[in-house]
Structure formats: structure tokens, C-alpha cells
Amino acid sequence: MDIKYDYEAIVIGSGFGGSINTCRLAKKWPGKVMLLERGKRYPMGSFPRSPRGMANNFWNLLPEKRNRPKNIADKETHGMFDIRNFEHIDALVGAGLGGGSLIYANVFLQPPDEVFDQSWPETSKKEALQPYYAVSKKVLGARPVPQGDDPRRQVIRTGLFQEFAKADGRESQLLDINVFFGNDFDNPTDIGVQEKNRYGALQTSCVYCAECDLGCNTQSKNSLDLNYLHVAETRYNAAIKTEVLGEKIVPLDAQGNENFAASGEFGYRVYWQDLNDGHAQHSAVTRRVVVSAGTLGSNELLMRCRDVYKTLPNISQKLGQHFSGNGDFLSFVIDGDKPADPNYGPVITQGTDYNLFKNFNRDHAFILEDASYPNFAAWYTEGLKPGFSHFSAFIRTAKMAIARFMQGITNGQIGYAFNELLKGDLSYTSSVLLCMGIDKSNGVMELNDDGFLHVKWPYKDSMSLYQTILDMGNRFKEWSGGKAFIPLPNWLWPMKSNITVHSLGGCRLANDPAEGVTSAAVDTFGQVFGYTGLYVADGALLPTAVGANPVATICALSERVAEGITGIKPDADL
Template sequence: MEHVQAVVIGSGFGGSVAAFRLADAGLSTVLLERGQAYAPGQFPRTPAEMGRAFWDPRKSLYGMYDVWRFDGYDSVVSSGLGGGSLIYANVLLRKDEKWFVHEQALPGGGYEHWPVKRADLDPHYDDVERFIGVSPYPVEFEPFGGTAKTHAMQDAAAELGLDWFRPPLAVSFGTQTGAVPGLREQLAPLAYPNLHGAARTTCRLCGECDIGCNDGAKNSLDHTYLSAAKHRGADLRTLHEAKRVRVREGGGYLVDYVRYDPDTGHRESGTIGCDKLVMGAGTYGTVRLLLASGLPGMSPALGSRFCGNGDLLTFLLKAKDRDRIRPLDASKGPVITSAIRLPDELDGSSTGRGAYIQDGGYPGFVDWMLFGLDVPGQLARTAEFLWERFADFFSAAPDTNLSEEVADLIGSGALSVSSLPLLAMGRDVPDGVLSLDRDGNLCADWTVATSKDYFDRIRGTMQKMADVLGARYHDNPLWFRKRVISVHPLGGAPMGRHPGEGVCDAYGEVFGLPGLYIADGAALPGPVGANPSLTIAALADRMCTSILTGTKAAHPTGPAGDADPEQATGTGAGPAVGTAGPTGGEGSGSARAPKERGKGGTSLSFTEEMKGHHVPGACDPHDEDRGAKLAFRLTITADDVTRFLAEPGHLAGAEGWIEAPDFGGRRRVERGWFNLFVPVSREGVLEPDRREMRYRLFFSDVQGRPLTLSGWKDIHHGPATHIWPDTTTLYYRIFDGHLAEDAEESVVGAGTLHIRLVDFVEQLTTFRTEGPDGLGALNRFGRFFLGELWDVYGPAGD
């Protein structure tokens, strides 16, 4: 039987990140995607093509859209290489810091709890944003007339006293990072080709984001993470649908799958074994697969905490700009260009659950929509569709898959467009339950009842926006049945602190089933509130760091301890993880997981921010205000405090970012180490009154050139007034390559960094522990720190 180190099921935001990270680390990785690959120019456009752009293999449909119908709830998800990124509206927003709730009571009983915090995800948010490439809708496009709806949203927000902004979009408006936006210009090539081998051009403001970008302007997952994964050796297998997961005798897992052949309709069954299995098939796909597989020891929380991320679709008909002169044309620009934020009760400035309202759009062409009006039989097909849906409202067993019916309707071109769609999402109540019926069909027990106040608030705000824009407000046509349409189903296999609370832990690993991970929206224990794609990807990135380091503290080890020497060389083939992408160029090499350390102990972490200058070409640091700016923000983690204090090198991991214009802006620390109070020898003689705090950080510049920042704080005997400057001043050099030791011939620059008082005060609030006896571990660390300072600066040193 075929066996690999890692299998990833699904290629959405969780699966794609996982496939790249694992392949980049050198693991043999196979990704199974049920849908097809779509190169630029291959997305459907004609009425006939759109009519078959749905997923239902039983009806020989292998398209992108998978439409689901449940009691009180309809949903649209994606099928294809790149998952939801193929048809989403490009928005990558972070979850609001205060919306990471902890044991917040739910109206119907129970509670919502996020076992992660915003600080846990921020470094991974940074990495994903850089990797995919994001920027807001540029104001430079105003001369092209593409921002009428953007200005209308801004005017409505100003009139209503609400916050308006242009969110980050995963769209290439310029040919490369920092380039002036232009329409349909060829993108600059990367260090490796995209998996389609196709040319890509910048956005042409056609509003076709949700039906697949035929220009390649969307930085969708197939152009970013999946192309990088393939470049690193991942085996991406399309038209492979996982059907069952089994525990493998002797360890690992088996995945039974079906391979489709759309040309012949033939299906071929197969099985693949793996050591690690990552579930990224989307909320419905992952939960249904877990429910159907009946894995031993699965948490009773499976199926719980389901919600639709507060999604609501409404329409403003015949909307005009604020002067009531120019009608809006929502087909100009990308689908979403701006957003309005409704505050949450958690913000302390409002009552009710928060949300975002975003402008919608539709394709710039409408011929295919109107063409069907002249097709004989159109009226009959529409009437038949509506009658079947009406009958389903009162059916005891409604059809949960609408793909065939919707495909027939859209293929006839019966749908029309509206003036301005409004898309809302926010913090609805995650009290739904997913289950299987007797026939193995997925069922969702969720209604708008417990979220009524939330939806009423959204609808009321949208109605006020309609008044400002002189428009007629229209609900989703299904709202009269208190139904919503969601494109962001979440939950069903939520993360938690223990099996009674969740299916997986805060790193995505399933309780009781080591090596099985959940990397998609199913793992979310409640609504993100904002568009969830970025949060799903950041959680997957954090999960992979944990997998590759072998620790739930998710921080690496270092060269002063037990690192593999092959991971720290000057050749550029060092431990770069996650460095490939459209904004950063190809990565500098693959990484292998370091040896496991500190397992079962108590970890301690804190965050440090330092700012200063960098002098290119300098060989020695200069403590003066010259050169370009350079700063870093690091989270330092000792995986096991007891071991950390006992080791002579007092080694901890460091991750975060370095920001320097000389190297292309903010660059991810690909791997980093920190040593606290290392004894110093001069010419072989130990200096008892001297210590160093040492930093070694691997990163790469914007061209992908590997670099090493090697720094030290000089802690030496003197008056007590020297403690502050000594412990807050870092002298550093930057070397060419990823080096385990300094090499004078490789110096490319040097400088000095300082901790400002305000940043030091913030640093004191960032100390965290994880594991047993956290307070005791923190006390031991504090006593050690103060004791070392006393040894150096105290009277005994005289």
C-alpha cells in the first residue's frame, strides 16, 4: 500500500498552508483535492458553462460550486484546487482582538471559548499576509471610475457615524509589491513558476472575483501556497475525494478515496497511508468525514459549535451616490472594496454582537444572465424550480444538495443583478449541531432564533444605509422563511482545552488521536466575525509550526543546543520555513523538524520589541543615530523552564519579525534563538562579572537572500545605574547566509538597537506560561534573572 509521511485532505486555506509547510520541511506530502484545477482563462463564463459549474458527481457535475440546503440555512462552498480562494471576495481580515471570547455564555446554554488569543496568531497573520500578498483597493483607480460604490459606502458610514475602511485584499493591482496600479498588466515573474504555468495580469476591475478570476489577478491559493508546495515537492492530486479515514495498525492513518474521471464518468477507489493526517476539506467535508469514519475515542463535541459566521446577504436597489445624481454600478472594481465595522459589546462602546458590512459586486458582463430570457422553456424551468423549493419548505426530509437544480436554473440565464449587494458577517451564536441522518446525509440543526438580535441589528443598519443612498432595501429573498445564505460555515469539530469542550486542541491536533489534525473552519469554536479565511490560514500555519517543532509551545530550538548542524549553514539551505511567496520571492531552502525537547514541561514566553538603526557595510555596531531604521519584535519562548534554567546556555526559541527598509520592509524571522546570561570567556579565561544575552535570527531579504542577525547585550560589572542601559541595548551584525557561527568575511552591516521605556512596560505584560505550575515556573525564572543581575552588579563583584 502507498504510504507517505503526510496526507492533506482539501486545498482550502488550511489545507494549502499545511501542504506547503510540511513539504517545505522535507516531509513526503500528498494533497487530495476532490475538485479540478482552474488556470487563468479556464473559469466558466457562457450560460452553458455556468450551468455545469456545480459539484454533484452523482449528476456528472464536477464544477466549483457546492450548494447545500438545511433547515433554516443555505450554504455555498467551493470545490477545486485552491478551495474557497477560487470564488471568495479576496478579503483577508484579522479577527478582532477582543472578539477572542473566553467562556462567554450562549443564549441557549453553554458557552463559547477560544483557547487561542490574538497575540498567539499575530506572527502567523503576518506570515500569511506576506506570503499571499495583500493590499487595499487602491485610490489610484479612481480615474477609471471604479470606486462609485466605495465612495457610497464611505458616505453612508459618515452619515451614520460608523467606522469605514478599505480592507486588505488578496489581489494584484500592480505588477509587483509597491508598483503603481495598472489595468491588466503582466505580473512580474516569481523565482518559481505557478503550478498552471500560465501568465497572470493585474486586476481589470471586472467584478468577476466570485466566479473565478480569468486574469490571474487574484492571489488565490493555487498561485501562492499550492504553487510553492508543488515547487517543494508536494504531490497535488485533483479529482480525489476522501471517503473514509481509518486508524492504521502500528500507527498513523489510512485514507480511502475515490478518483473521478469527468470525461468517462469512471470512478476508481484507492487507499493511502500516512504518519500524519491533516483534515482541510472544509467545515462540511471534514465534519462529515469524521462523523462517517467513526474513529475510536472521538470527542462527544464532534458536530457542535456550528454557525454561519453571521453571514447575511441583502440588496440596495437603484442606489445612487450621496448627491442622488449618479446611479451606482456595482460591477466596477473587485467584488468587495470597502467595509463598515459595527462595534461589539466586547469593545465596551456598544450593545449587541459586532459585525462587518461590505459592499458587494457582480460580474461586469451580464449578457449570459439575460440571454436565457429568450430561451424556450425558461419560464417553465423557473416555475418548476420555485415549486420544488416551496415544497421543500414543508418537507420532512428536504433535499440537502441543490447543485443540480441551481445548475439548471443558472444555466438558463434566469438570474438578474441588483444595484448594490451588501454582505454582512459577524458574531452570530455558535449553537448549531451537525450530524448524519440514517442515509449518511449531513444535517445541520441551526436557526436564526438565538441570533435574532444580531440579525435585526444588521438589517436595521442596512436599511439606514439605503435611506442615505436613496435606495430601496430588499432582504435576501429567503428571509421571509427566516433563512440565511452563508459562504462561511464554521465549527463542528471545534478546538477546546479538553475533549469535553472540543474535538481538537489549540494546535488543531485531535484529542486521543495523535497525528490527526484539523486545519479548516471546522476547528473554529465560534464565529470569527470578520472574513474567516485569514484566521483559518493563520491557525494552520501555527499548527504546522507545532508539528515541525514537536512541541505545543510551537517555538524552535537553536544551534547552541541540539539543532541539526545541517540546518545552520552558510549555503542558504538552512531552516527557512514559509519564506516562499509572491511578495517575498522563493524561500531559501527547506526545513526539517528539529528534535523534540521540553515535552511535558512548563513553557514560558514573553515578547520583546527593539528599535534602532542599520549601517550597510559596517563591520562593527555603532551606538549612534545614523543609517536606515531597523527594528524587531520577538516572542521568546523557553519550552521547558526547568531545563532552560539548568542548561549552561539557557537556550530559548525566538520568532517574530525584523523590519528594515534595507532588506525590503518587514521580514519574517524564519528561525531564531535566544541565550540568556551566557558566561563570557576572554582568551580562554572565564570572566565571573560578565554575561551576554545572545540573539541569532535567520531571515531573508525581499529577493530571498538568506541573512543572519547575530546580536548580544553586554552585561558587565558596574554601578547599578548601568543595569538599564546594559539590559536594553543590543549590538548586532548581519551576515550573508544562515550561519550557526559568525564569519567576519560575511558581514553585510551592523548597528545597535534599544528598548524604549514604553515598550519595556508593555513587555512586562507579555509574560505567559503554559503547563503545570505556571506561577511557580514564573517565580523560578524571576529569581534566576534577578540573581544573575546581583552576581554581576552586586557588591560581591568588587
């Protein structure tokens, strides 16, 4: 055998699993690991905020035939927000160097023990994952929002949600969030002051702008490009390619030729498209591949290799099974009589437990988290074109504010009208309720007739969870004196379509291929059954919903995948 390998490993996708594995594998093989990321780099200050910039910050490739909102699907854009429309569920995923970490809400939270039921092999249960939870938590700098006497650190909605929890007979706690408040955990750096983090990347002590979910222009969010990826590139010379789309994985034979019957022991040729060069195709040869394109991307890539290109025909037929939206449910309580100020602070600060961590009830278990949106959202959303149903609640809020202002003018109460507008009472007293919980994890991912991923979500099977969340939302409205409780409009009849930002499953960890797609054995953890050196490391590995924000568990599993590949126990020094 005399195969010339371009790389020891190629990683496809730079979300949590891809970034962790790029860093860990590059430490083992410096200069011999390549990362392929479809999205752009986003250096400090580069996330768009203008109406035009925001309108162009969605993801769409014209050669692909996917269901998206019409005004997104009309042109090719390589933006950060990738919105997919499926059957009874829509999904939002991030595209960019750092994947979903660029737009997630920062929470690092271990699920309760009860989540890890018989669907989870012993090697992937909570107790076995503790060392990996601990390491990734330290790397990501997870900590609660600092408390203190500085009035700028007072987040009003935190107290509001804590008061509601008490009134509703529930427990609330500050959550660990991956946000930079300085390197000293005991003495936070002053708001807005810049310093290099422990890995040498420049960050800003959080400015409380509530823009976490749109990309942090001050680099106050501990996104992956500022830790794992930063170290992989600057310390271990990982080759990071952006705006390239992983397309096909082909196993090689002993002579280095492509052989669809091979099982990976001689490596793979990986093909990708250069999105800035007319989708021109390129390829490289590698000993091993880590697929970390996110749940939707990883399932689709492996399905296309199995069923369209026929290059990986032996992947388990369990591929695509057990899809979960992690019980995500977003809703709004409009115009209460208690201040909420949802335009200030990190996007999430606290969590209220509803039968998830205490008195676990699988049919009704969820967590309620406070959420925020940036100040400019109320102004921009009024001018958005029809079709952005997920912004409709904000549009209603803006319209109500304008109506109140106009009513004051027509009644001759101009001073009152301007006062109401300047105070922003409507937004100031409205709350964003972000919930996630234990759904049934029984969705199905499959390829449509054009060869692109489609998800079928049997929402009725998870109605006990959704109804429990709706009941809580109505209680919140009554308690806060809100004028309306509004789930996302696409939840209303006859659509009954939810939206998730936590797509999970499809490449389930298991003890054998009759139960799942990837190996749960310690020495081959995350390896695709039937293929040596082909791994999955992202949310697709999760056997079920976890109820809690899934980032911590994805990180722990991905650290375990990397340890199995490299043989090196992970540490937080990277």
C-alpha cells in the same frame, strides 16, 4: 515494526488550511506529501462564463443523498459551486484546486480582541496568533485597492459606502484584499499587465472586472494555487491529485494492519474515490493525516469515520457542535438616486464598522462591506431555471430593467427606452450589501439517516444580529433614495432561511476533549483528541464566529498547525 509508508503526510482538501499544510509539510518532507482535492484544476482562462458552462459549474455527486436545489441534484457534475440546503440555513462552498480561495471575496481582516473570549484557548487567541497572521498576510499579498489619479482605479461604490458610513455615524476603511496589483506595493503595475509573482506563478494586475466570486480568469486573485500550492508542487514535489474524494481514514497497528482500536501512532491508511474512473476506490499508507476539507467536509468525513465506518470510534462527542455561519447576510438596495456601479472593481474594497471593532456589542456586532457582481450577471440570470433562489434578487433587477425598457417603447419614447437600457441605470444605481457578524455559533452538524451531513441552525437565537442588519439596510435605502431594500428571498417568511459562505466550527480547539475536538496545546495544535498524527486545519477549528471575514484567522490557525507538525517556524518565502 516494518511498515512501508507511501507518504509522510496526506492532506485532504486544498482550501486555506490544506494548502498551507501541503506547502509547509512538503518543505519538511519533499516528495513525500500528497494532497487529495475533489475539484478540478482551474488554469488561467478556464472558469466558465457561457450560460451552458455556468449551468454545469455546480457540484453534485449522484451517489450522495443531499438536499440541493432540484436542478442541480438531477445530474452528476464536478463544478466549482457546491450548494447545500439545510435547516434554516443554506451553505455555499467551493470545489477546486485552491478550495474557497477560488471564489471568495479576497478580504484579509483580523477580528477584534473581544471576539477571542473564554471559548478560545490561550494558544489560539489573537495575541498568540500574531506571527501567523503576519506571515500568511504577506504570502497572500493582502493590501488595499490602490488609490491614484488613474480614473480606471476609481471604484464608485467605495465612495458611496464611505458616504453612507459618515451619514450613519460610522467609520469606514479600505480593507486589505488578496488581489494582485503587481509585486511592488508602492507602485502598482498597470492594469492588465502580466508578470510572475514572487513565487513564480504568472498573474495579471487586476482588471477590475468584478468577477472575483466566479473565479478570476486573469489570475489577478491571489488564490492558493498561485502561492502555497504552486510552491508545494513546483519546489517541493508535493503529489497533488484532483477530482478525487477523500472517503475514509483507518488507523494501523504495529504490523501495518488496519485496526479500528489503534490510536494512530503507527499511521493510517487513507481511502479515496477517483471521480473520473467510476468512483473507483484507491488507498495509500501515511504516517499522518491533515483533514482540511472545509468545515462541512471535515466534520462529515470525521463523523462518517466515527459513526458509519467505525474506524475512528474515539473522536469526541463534541464533533459537529458550535456551527456558525459567521453572521453572513446578503441584501440589495435597488434603484437608488446615487451611482453605485456594482459591476466594477474587486468584489469588496471597504468595510463599515457596526459595533464590531469599536464599541463592541456581541449581540449587534457586524461589518458592512460593499460588494459587486459581474456585468454579465444581469443578462444571464433572466434565463436561469426556477430554483436558484439566491439569484432571485438579480432576476428581479433584470426584470425591472426590461419593464422600464418596454414601458418606454409602448409610450412611444423609443429613444428614452434605448438610452435607459444602454446607460444601465437600474444596475448602476443598485447596491449589494454584504454583512457578516457575531452570530450565536450554536448550530449543530450531524449525519442524516443516509449518513450525510445535515445542519440545524437555530436562527431565532441570532435574530438580534439579523434585525440590526435589516435596520441598517432600510436606512441605506432611505439615504440612497432606493426603490426597495431586498434581503435574499429565502429569508422571507415562512422559509426564514439564511445563506452562508463562511461555515465554521464543529472541530473546536480546546484544552481537553470534554470541551472540544482538537488539541490547543502548542506541540499538538489541531490534533484530534485520542488520535496521534490526525489533524484538522480549516474553518472547523474556530470555536466561535469571528465577525470579520474568517480567512485571516483560518490561515493563522493553520500555519500554527503546520508549525506543530514540522517544528519549523513559518516564513513568507515558503
